[in-house]
Amino acid sequence: MMTKKGRIERITQLLNPLGAIKVRTQFGGYSLSVGKAVFAVVAEGELYLRACEASKPYLCERKLQTLELQKRGVPVRLDYYRVNETLWREPEQLVAISRLCLQGAQYHNELSKQAVGMRSLPNIGHQLERLLREAGIKNISMFKAEGAKACWLKLRALNKHLGLNTLYALEGALSGFHYQALPGEVKAELRSWYEAKVDQLERQRYR
Structure with a gap:
């Protein structure tokens, strides 16, 4: 019977094409990462791949079992999928799917x-940062390139209740001021x- 250490060594050797794999304790088992990107865990000797948008269709198509943990006595399913014997027998496919998980x-x-980085700016809390991302403003460079007024218009298209204080907050974030x-x-x-601008938007609304 293969030991826990032997199991980990087998997994890391197989997935070696992905890069230098680091093994750390996590979830009562071990996490596998390349750099700081955790793409899989080993729990009770089983390998679970971390799903992402690109890899999830392949993982679900194979009907792989998800990782389940107990949190305060309540079972919680994580977006990690157990590699089954069929996939183990397809090492090239396993490496390919693992690569997608790593990239994700x-x-x-x-x-x-x-x-x-966005939240390091004045006035940008979690909610405003989330709205900016929904509007396609995903980092500080994009934020600066758009400017406060253009960003406000994009946010207003998502939430018509945003007012003048949000515009102040955006300008302050770019200028380094509390609004x-x-x-x-x-x-x-x-x-x-x-x-x-509000008057213009209201007139357009009732045309």
């Missing part, structure tokens, strides 16, 4: 970094633009 994990990490500390002349110019 790397992409997720990159989005997380960008999100933290209440914006210079008076800046606020006045933004208020004038806002009132004209």
Whole structure:
């Protein structure tokens, strides 16, 4: 019978084409990562691949079992899928799917970094950052390129209840000010633009 250490070694050797795989304890088992991107875990000796948008169709098509953990006595299913014997017998396919999972994990990490970067700006909390991402503004560079007014218009298209304070918050984030500390002349110019734009949007609505 293969030992736990032997099982881990077999898995890392098979998935070696993905890069230098690091093994750490996680979920009562072990996580597998390349760099900082965790793409799989080993629980009770079984390999579970972390699903992403690209890999999930392949994993679901094979009807693989999901990883289930107990959280405060309640079973919680995670988006990790157990590699079955059929897939073990197809090492090239296993490596290919694992590569998709790794790329998905790397992409997720990159989005997380960008999100933290956005929230490092004044006035950008979790909710406003989420709205910006929904509007296609995914990082600080895109935010600066669009500018406060263009971003506000995109956010307003998603949520018609956003008002002048959101515009102040966006301008403050770009200028390095808390929205209440914006210079008076800046606020006045933004208020004038806002009132004209809201009036225009309302007239378009009732045409």
